[in-house]
Amino acid sequence: MSFTPPKTNRRLYVDADCNFSVRDTSSPLLVGDNELVIENIYSGVNPADTKHATILGIRATTLGYDFCGRVLSSPPGSSFKQGDVVAGLTPSGLGRAEKYGTHQDYLICPEDMAFKVPGNLPEAHAASLPVVALVAADAMFNFFKFPLPGSNDSFVHQQPILIWGGSSSAGLCAVQFARASGCRNIIVTASPARHDMLKSLGATHVFDYKSPTVVDDILLTVKALDQGPIGHAFDAVCAVEPTPSAALVSQCVKDPAAILVGITILKDERFKLPFSLAKDDWTIRVNGHANPITIPARPDDYWKSWSALQWAVANYGQGFELPHVEVLEGSAEHVLREVIQVGNLSRGFGKIVARHPLS
Ligand SMILES: NC(=O)c1ccc[n+]([C@@H]2O[C@H](COP(=O)([O-])OP(=O)(O)OC[C@H]3O[C@@H](n4cnc5c(N)ncnc54)[C@H](OP(=O)(O)O)[C@@H]3O)[C@@H](O)[C@H]2O)c1
Numbered sequence: 001m002s003f004t005p006p007k008t009n010r011r012l013y014v015d016a017d018c019n020f021s022v023r024d025t026s027s028p029l030l031v032g033d034n035e036l037v038i039e040n041i042y043s044g045v046n047p048a049d050t051k052h053a054t055i056l057g058i059r060a061t062t063l064g065y066d067f068c069g070r071v072l073s074s075p076p077g078s079s080f081k082q083g084d085v086v087a088g089l090t091p092s093g094l095g096r097a098e099k100y101g102t103h104q105d106y107l108i109c110p111e112d113m114a115f116k117v118p119g120n121l122p123e124a125h126a127a128s129l130p131v132v133a134l135v136a137a138d139a140m141f142n143f144f145k146f147p148l149p150g151s152n153d154s155f156v157h158q159q160p161i162l163i164w165g166g167s168s169s170a171g172l173c174a175v176q177f178a179r180a181s182g183c184r185n186i187i188v189t190a191s192p193a194r195h196d197m198l199k200s201l202g203a204t205h206v207f208d209y210k211s212p213t214v215v216d217d218i219l220l221t222v223k224a225l226d227q228g229p230i231g232h233a234f235d236a237v238c239a240v241e242p243t244p245s246a247a248l249v250s251q252c253v254k255d256p257a258a259i260l261v262g263i264t265i266l267k268d269e270r271f272k273l274p275f276s277l278a279k280d281d282w283t284i285r286v287n288g289h290a291n292p293i294t295i296p297a298r299p300d301d302y303w304k305s306w307s308a309l310q311w312a313v314a315n316y317g318q319g320f321e322l323p324h325v326e327v328l329e330g331s332a333e334h335v336l337r338e339v340i341q342v343g344n345l346s347r348g349f350g351k352i353v354a355r356h357p358l359s
Contacts, residue, residue, distance in 0.1 A: 001030075001031045002028035002029060002030050002031060003028060003029045003031050003037045003072070003073070003106070003108070004026070004028045004029075005026055005028075005029070005105070005106045007026075007105075007357075008024045008025070008026055008105075009024070009025050009026060009027075009029075009104055009105050009106045010022065010023070010024050010104065010105055010332055010357060010358040011023050011024075011025065011062045011063075011098075011101060011103060011104030011105070011358075012049075012062065012063040012064065012101070012103035012104070012332065012335065012336050012339060012358075013060070013061070013062055013063065013098075013101075014050070014053040014059045014060060014061060014063060015059065015060045016059055016060040018053055018054055018059060020050065020053075020063075020336055020339075020340060021336075022332040022333055022336055022358070029098075029099040029106065029107070029108050030097070030099060030108070031073070031108055032108070032110070033075060034075055034110060034111045034112065035075070035108050035109065035110055035111060036071050036072075036073070036074050036075075036078075036080055036086070036108070036109045036110075036111055036114055037071070037072040037073040037074075037106070037108060038067065038069040038070065038071060038072065038086070038106065038107050038108070038109055038114075039069055039070045039072050039105070039106055039356075040067055040068075040069040040102070040104065040105050040106065040107060040356035040357075041067075041068050041069045041070060041085070041123055041127070041355070041356055042067065042068045042069075042123055042124050042126075042127035042327070042353040042354065042355060042356065043064045043066065043067050043102040043103045043104075043127060043353060043354045043356065044064075044065075044066030044067065044068075044102070044127040044128040044129075044130075044131070044351065044352075044353050045064075045066075045328075045338065045339050045342050045351070045352045045353065045354065046064075046065055046066060046131050046132070046169075046342065047342055047343050047345055048065060048092075048131065048343075049063045049064050049065065049103065049339050049342070049343060050063065050339060050340055050342075050343030050344075051343050052092065052284075054287075054343070055286065055287055056284040056285065056286060056287075057094055057284060057285035057286070057287070057292075058092060058093065058094060058096050058284065060098075061096045061097070061098050061100075061101055062098045062099075062100070062101020062102075062103060062104050062107075063101050063102075063103045063339060064090075064101045064102035064103035064104070064339075065089045065090055065092065065102055065130075065131050065276075065277075066087075066088075066089055066102055066127050066128060066129070066130050066131050067087060067088065067089075067090070067102035067107060067109070067127055068085065068086070068087040068117060068123045068124070068126040068127035068353075069085070069086065069087075069107070069356070070083060070084070070085055070086075071083060071084045071085075071086055072106075074111065075111060078111055079111075080111065080114065080116070084116055085116070085117045085123065086109075086114040086115060086116055086117060087114065087115060087117050087121075087123075087126035087127055087129065087130065088109050088113045088114035088115060088130055089102075089109075089113055089130040089131055089134070089276065089277070090102055090107065090108075090109050090110070090113060091110065091113070091277065091280060092277050092282060093280075093281075093282050093283045093284065094283045094284060094285060094292055095283075103335070103339065103354060103358075104356075104358075105356045105357040105358060112279075113130075113279075115309075115310065115313060117313075118313065118314065118316075120314075120316050120317050120318070121313055121316040121317075122325075124325050124327050124353045125316065125321075125322055125325050125351075126313075127353045128169070128322050128325050128351035128353055129309070129312065129313070129316075129322065130276070130309060131276045132169040132170045132172075132173050132276075132322075132351075133173045133308065133309045133312050134276040134277075134302075134305045134306070134308075134309055135170050135173075135263060135274050135275060135276040135305075136170050136171075136173035136174040136177055136234075136236070136274075137173070137177060137304070137305035137308035137309060138274035138275055138276070138278060138301060138302075138305045139174060139234045139236075139261045139263075139274040140174055140177040140178055140181060140234075140308070141177070141181075141304050141305065141308055142274070142298070142301040142304060142305065143259055143261045143272050143274060144161070144232045144234075144259055144261070146177075146178065146181040146182070146183065147181055147182065148181070148304065148307055148308055148311065149177065149180035149181055149308070149311045149315075149319075150180075150311065152182070153182075155181065155182035156182050156184060157181070157182050157183045157184060158184050158185060158227040158228075159185070159227050159228045159229075159230075159231045159232075160185040160186075160187050160205075160221075160222050160225055160227060160228070160229075160230050160231070161178060161183055161185065161186055161187065161230065161231065161232040161233070161234075162187045162188075162218070162230045162232070162233040162234070162249065162252055162253070163175055163178070163186065163187070163188045163189075163203075163233075163234050163236055164188075164189050164209065164233070164234070164235045164236060164237065164245050164248065164249050165189060165190070165209070165235065165236040165237030165238075165239065165245060166188030166189060166190045166194070166198050166203055166206070166236065167190040167191065167194035167197070167198060167349055168236045168237045168263075169322065169350075169351050170236045170237075170263055171188070171190075171234075171236035171237065172198075172201065172322060172323065173312070173320075173322075174234055174236055175188060175198060175201050175202045175203050176201050176202055176312075176319070176320050176321075177308060177312075178202065179201070179202030180202075180311070180315075180319060180320070183202075184204070185204055185205070185225055185227055186202055186203050186204050186205070187203075187204070187205045187206075187207070187218055187221065187222070187230070188203040188205070188206050188207070189206070189207045189208070189209035189214060189218075190206060190207075190208070190209065191208065191209070191210070191349075192208050193349075194206075194349065195208075197323055201321075201323070205218075205221050209245070209248070214248065215248055215251045215252055218230075218252045219252060219254075222252075228255075229253070229254045229255040229258070230252055230253050230254070230255065230258060231255055231257070231258050231259070232258065232259050232261075233249050233252065233253050233258060233259075233260050233261070234261045234262075234263075235249045235260075235261070235262040235263060235266075235271065236263050237263065237345075238262050238263050238264040238266060239345070246262050246266050246268055246271060249262075250268070250270075259272070260272065261273075261274055265286070273295075275295070275298075276305075277302075278297060278298040278299070278301050278302040278305070279297060279299055279302040279303075280297050281294050281295070281296055281297045282294065282295045282297075283295075322351055323350075324349060324350035324351065325350065325351045325352075325353060326350055326351070326352045326353070327352075327353055327354075327355055328352050328353065328354050328355065329355075330359075331358075331359055332354075332358035332359060335354040335358065338352060339354075
């Protein structure tokens with residue numbers, strides 16, 4: 001089946017040569033058996049929107065993974081119906097179909113990657129949540145194996161955990177999941193302007209990652225806590241400058257049995273890679289490598305992360321939130337410039353979403 005947009009479908013696009021542009025199209029979108037046709041309301045911006053094109057070879061295609069929109073059509077027997085407001089994320093990998101890019105006015109989403117947006121979750125926040133909540137949940141509940149919120153209320157974890165880059169969007173989710181799971185000593189790094197906010201979300205000890213004494217300060221705090229060494233560490237930014245954040249994380253972790261997780265692919269093989277889209281195999285071609293590689297699906301882990309995302313949705317505003325979500329105003333060209341800046345990790349704190357239809 002195919003869907004023909006009733007009006008021009010404006011989209012943010014990357015071509016095969018990695019040029020980014022705004023495109024207008026009225027081409028029909030192919031709709032698979034278990035897929036929803038969505039009229040977009042907001043598309044959420046992630047660093048992956050451009051990084052996957054520039055670094056991992058995912059092009060030519062429409063940009064974007066997160067969205068909140070209105071269902072125009074759903075498959076027979078679906079739990080979704082026309083008019084439902086849903087949010088979700090869409091598939092990735094080499095050869096990604098243009099229909100899945102979420103920075104367009106009409107898109108296609110597999111039914112099992114969408115959820116209904118409840119009244120407690122503002123639509124712009126719904127469009128910001130899936131990618132970052134799923135990757136943080138993968139770190140906390142699959143690699144660290146902390147219990148899902150609400151699944152074991154007697155779980156108390158006193159041994160300190162470290163979240164580096166706690167004010168990245170993924171870091172904010174990790175801090176709140178750790179608190180909800182039962183972690184009692186959550187050590188976080190962030191810029192000083194973010195410290196009070198992070199404490200309000202669950203961080204118990206917060207350090208400036210730019211301080212020359214940050215590693216020593218963290219080690220002194222771990223010693224003073226007297227609850228053992230850091231046993232779980234999540235690098236939620238994997239920054240490369242000025243000092244690679246993963247190297248600083250390693251210096252804070254003295255327990256050889258500690259579990260290390262880094263949010264991007266790292267050379268240091270002690271760091272496991274969490275993933276928002278672990279439902280399916282993911283095939284990419286990393287720059288400088290001739291052959292594609294496939295990261296195998298972990299569907300059981302994905303569905304556990306999805307449960308955590310649904311917990312965050314149900315508890316949004318009361319135990320879980322993204323504290324800063326900005327709706328971009330202005331033209332599609334302006335939105336594209338902002339998307340590129342987020343991909344360069346140079347836009348700073350907070351989530352941004354684009355309003356649709358793009359102008
Ligand atoms: N594996 C996956 O599936 C997956 C999923 C989502 C994201 N990611 C990746 O994860 C990274 C973060 O994504 P995001 O959307 O959460 O980012 P984001 O919200 O755009 O992160 C911005 C924040 O990063 C912090 N930061 C920048 N440099 C830092 C450093 N050297 N040390 C500590 N914090 C630093 C800044 O915190 P302050 O304001 O405190 O300075 C800034 O506010 C990106 O590389 C993204 O591609 C991977």
